[in-house]
Amino acid sequence: MSTITEPARALPITGRYDVAVVGGGIAGVAAALAAARNGARTVLLERSFGLGGLATLGNVVMYLPLCDGHGRQVMGGLAEELLRRSVHELRRPERQMQFVPVPSCWDAGGDQAARREHRLEAAFNPFSFQIEMEVLCAEAGVELCYDTRLCACLRDGARISHLVVENKDGRTALEVGAVVDASGDADACALAGEPTVSLDTNVIAGWHYLIVDGKLTIQAMSHGFSENADREGSDGPFFSGVKASEVTGQVLATRRWIRERVRGRRERHPESEVHPFALPALPNFRMTRRLDAPFTLQAEHMHTWFDDAIALTGDWRKRGPVWALPYRCLRAERVRNLLTAGRCISSAGRAWDMSRVIGTCAVTGEGAGTAAALAARSHGGDCHALSVPALQEQLRRQRVILDPALVRPVAAAAAAS
Numbered sequence: 001m002s003t004i005t006e007p008a009r010a011l012p013i014t015g016r017y018d019v020a021v022v023g024g025g026i027a028g029v030a031a032a033l034a035a036a037r038n039g040a041r042t043v044l045l046e047r048s049f050g051l052g053g054l055a056t057l058g059n060v061v062m063y064l065p066l067c068d069g070h071g072r073q074v075m076g077g078l079a080e081e082l083l084r085r086s087v088h089e090l091r092r093p094e095r096q097m098q099f100v101p102v103p104s105c106w107d108a109g110g111d112q113a114a115r116r117e118h119r120l121e122a123a124f125n126p127f128s129f130q131i132e133m134e135v136l137c138a139e140a141g142v143e144l145c146y147d148t149r150l151c152a153c154l155r156d157g158a159r160i161s162h163l164v165v166e167n168k169d170g171r172t173a174l175e176v177g178a179v180v181d182a183s184g185d186a187d188a189c190a191l192a193g194e195p196t197v198s199l200d201t202n203v204i205a206g207w208h209y210l211i212v213d214g215k216l217t218i219q220a221m222s223h224g225f226s227e228n229a230d231r232e233g234s235d236g237p238f239f240s241g242v243k244a245s246e247v248t249g250q251v252l253a254t255r256r257w258i259r260e261r262v263r264g265r266r267e268r269h270p271e272s273e274v275h276p277f278a279l280p281a282l283p284n285f286r287m288t289r290r291l292d293a294p295f296t297l298q299a300e301h302m303h304t305w306f307d308d309a310i311a312l313t314g315d316w317r318k319r320g321p322v323w324a325l326p327y328r329c330l331r332a333e334r335v336r337n338l339l340t341a342g343r344c345i346s347s348a349g350r351a352w353d354m355s356r357v358i359g360t361c362a363v364t365g366e367g368a369g370t371a372a373a374l375a376a377r378s379h380g381g382d383c384h385a386l387s388v389p390a391l392q393e394q395l396r397r398q399r400v401i402l403d404p405a406l407v408r409p410v411a412a413a414a415a416a417s
């Protein structure tokens with residue numbers, strides 16, 4: 001490929017922040033809220049024009065359970081606050097649109113037996129949820145920058161000193177204390193020179209709404225994919241989310257599939273009016289690129305307690321499993337003031353498939369945002385210098401659940417008690 005050299009230019013420094021969060025998906029919103037509530041001057045950079053990422057702009061509206069399926073809540077803090085906020089204006093279920101409130105047994109003093117049957121979950125209206133997250137960010141004092149894409153990370157030794165961004169002001173720089181990469185694609189990690197892993201196993205997928213005879217219906221549309229994030233057992237064609245041509249390729253292939261399905265439906269029901277509505281505004285990529293930290297969460301770590309755990313999570317695929325999420329999976333190694341959150345933490349294969357869902361992205365966001373704020377306050381942003389017990393103490397104050405007993409399998413926990 002031939003090249004051209006871009007002339008060097010001086011960039012205006014348009015802001016100075018204790019914590020910069022890259023990406024306004026669920027993980028980024030949780031990270032920014034946690035950082036700002038911990039007193040950090042916080043900026044949230046989002047390339048699009050809404051908060052929630054795949055959950056809202058991608059129409060992936062199922063907030064999967066925060067409990068273990070045996071009636072025990074394993075995620076609290078911001079994961080629960082966002083869950084409840086996502087449906088707080090919903091007065092009754094709207095099954096057709098799949099707006100489903102949190103079961104009342106999970107209210108304070110609710111029926112314990114019912115909690116084994118009805119899980120702590122909900123399904124939300126993606127547009128209402130976007131607006132609610134904007135309100136939360138404004139209340140917390142997060143400075144929100146839409147239409148702003150991270151383009152480069154400038155390093156000063158082992159730390160990022162400035163983020164270079166592009167928006168309507170052109171190309172500018174932000175001076176930063178600590179950075180949370182919640183881009184879903186580990187963009188900040190890759191741009192800062194941190195080791196990453198990328199996969200080209202994404203399939204055609206695009207959750208969208210149809211209007212059928214005047215009624216909105218959600219279409220949870222995806223080709224089959226593998227829990228191991230590999231091609232075996234998945235339906236091609238396959239796409240990487242970090243190559244420009246394949247990003248567009250996935251979007252176009254998905255829209256062709258939607259068009260064919262709408263045409264088929266019209267042929268089967270010629271009396272019906274069927275129209276696509278609210279196509280995903282973000283490509284529905286499950287796994288693109290992630291941090292490759294010295295320690296990566298793997299399938300065998302299910303039911304394992306880690307002394308540096310920053311949260312627990314259940315497993316959306318089945319009742320029973322509980323996982324602890326160690327701080328090591330969020331923390332960059334070479335760049336000391338960089339953490340990850342959400343679907344780009346260091347988690348692989350079946351563990352990654354478990355950790356990439358909305359509630360789990362929220363708990364890693366809260367962990368990363370809190371750690372970044374504490375590191376910026378006391379250690380010049382150095383996330384390796386941070387005391388993990390102090391971080392855990394602060395997270396517990398924020399109602400994050402960090403109980404080693406919950407990580408044991410239910411039968412073992414019952415025998416021990």
Ligand SMILES: Cc1cc2nc3c(=O)[nH]c(=O)nc-3n(C[C@H](O)[C@H](O)[C@H](O)COP(=O)(O)OP(=O)(O)OC[C@H]3O[C@@H](n4cnc5c(N)ncnc54)[C@H](O)[C@@H]3O)c2cc1C
Nearest residue numbers: 023025026027047053054062149150184284342343357358
């Ligand atoms: C088809 C499909 C179905 C799914 N079903 C479910 C489900 O039923 N329930 C569930 O809980 N989860 C589901 N998931 C997974 C879940 O939705 C996502 O993994 C999760 O929402 C990811 O959150 P995140 O914040 O880590 O990343 P994202 O949601 O990807 O957010 C990243 C944000 O960063 C922004 N960004 C990216 N790069 C930059 C940059 N360089 N500069 C500035 N901004 C940037 C993006 O615009 C985006 O807003 C599904 C995923 C897919 C694809």
